[in-house]
Amino acid sequence: MKRKKIAPKILAGLSFLVYFFLWAPVIVIIIFSFSANRYGVSWDGFTMKWYADLVQNAAVKDALIRSTIIALVTVVVSTLIGTLTAYGLFKLHFKGKHFLRTSTLLPIVMPEVVTGAALLVFFTRFLNLPLGYPSIIIAHIVFSTPLAVFVILGRMQRIDWAWEEAAMDLGANRFRTFTRVIGPQLMPAIMAAAVLIFPWSFDDFVITYFVAGIGSTTLPIYVYSQMRFGATPIINTIGTLFVAVTIGALFLSRAIEKKNAGR
């Protein structure tokens, strides 16, 4: 009978180790962003110096603004397309629906290097699109929209569709019904998709690396360029910023979800 009590403890121990494994790098980044060590690789006492440097750094500011603009545009466009698509997939019946649904998964399944490389060649050799904002934003919309589609599609199953029928019985066409009745009901799901996509776009390095071209440095690309010069504490401070943005977004999405569930 004793074995029964030992098993959960072993499991708990193993789980703790896995959690430690998952969190150690994040914690190291945060702790070392406050370390006085010149290379940011060990603990030499507390300092806020690197954050002061960060605020002063014009290149970082530039990259931060660029990343934010890209992420905001991506969020707006991909949640818009995502909402329309999810609604269409849920409600409409048409030829090729299954194919379209499967194809929507393609950008998620495709390795990032393949997507990035294919888009790079497509932009430079076929469309002659200048690399920079347009190419980065299009690429981000490509990999973010499927996420929006599936997040919103998932929540659609919990909506009370009787409202829609009522509106349509009263003479509203489907589009009007959508903007007036379903849209507002879907708002929490759309917001949840938006707060998930923001860090998704803000953090992306691999695809952006291919399509950014010269001079359009986003924050992750800036970090990568700094990493090539070796260890500097600035990466830790930017990393902490990333952690804050991501955790903030996740908490926001949970709060939205909770509010939604409460109704």
Added chain:
Amino acid sequence: METIKNATSPQSDLVVKNKKKFNVEVPLYMGPISFLLVGFVFAPLLIILFFSFLKTGLYGEIVYEFTMGNIKEILTGGSGIVFLNSFYLAVQTTILCLLLGYPLAYYIARYGGKWKVLLISMIVVPSWVAYLIRLYAFKTITGTNGIINNFLMDWGLISEPLTMLYTPGVVMVGLVYTWLPFMVLPLHAAMEGMEPSLLEAATDLGAHPVRRFFRITLPLSRGGAIAGSILVFIPTMGDWLVPALLGGSKVMMVGNLVAQKFTIAGNIPSGSSLAIMLAATLILILYLAIKWGGKEAMEKLV
């Protein structure tokens, strides 16, 4: 014409509540996504498919002549080995993720109690932080002058720093680290749905915990395990950043080769054929896995 077509076409789905036939609605709702997929997913893939059959000139320029040389090079030459190596690393990573993911998912599902949501979030949160940043931290931890080495030397356990960074071992650890959450979540979802009374019944009937695991938990969580394996295997096989940052130039995976051909070497035809082969391999594996794993795995995926 439209009416007749609609009236005669059998409705496959029974949930249809469409009273009115559709006309402009399909293009209205599905137009944007179709444009996006055709214009910026299919077209780029077709372009690199086209380029993968072209020759490369002396200076890396594209020569518009048909060749099978790029494909042949992958199947017979050095890139083939890189493909196999990536496949091998991805298989190893998937197995390690299964081994680590099972106890964790089982623990959360069975003993999580009121902490379940927190325990799950604790897995999700780090995985959402830019992995470029987390891999940088990995370098800080495993480097010659890194945390592990400093710690071991301070305690006098070793006299010289261990070489961890830029070895296949650390690449694998990095891959497991990066993709493990994608294994735990579907596994947990599968185990959550399990009837606890089944385990109790097995215990009452005298089943050993190990036997209980293999006869009940494992078969019932099969869908989750397959879904998790797909979610880990596919991004691992196509990963670039982990081998690039943690492997240096010592560990090559297909992703590195693709990135190298496109950016540094500027050999677009050769890079294109590699990218196409990688994408095709992964889609084939995904297709086989779903076919073999059946619908339950697919449902867990989407």
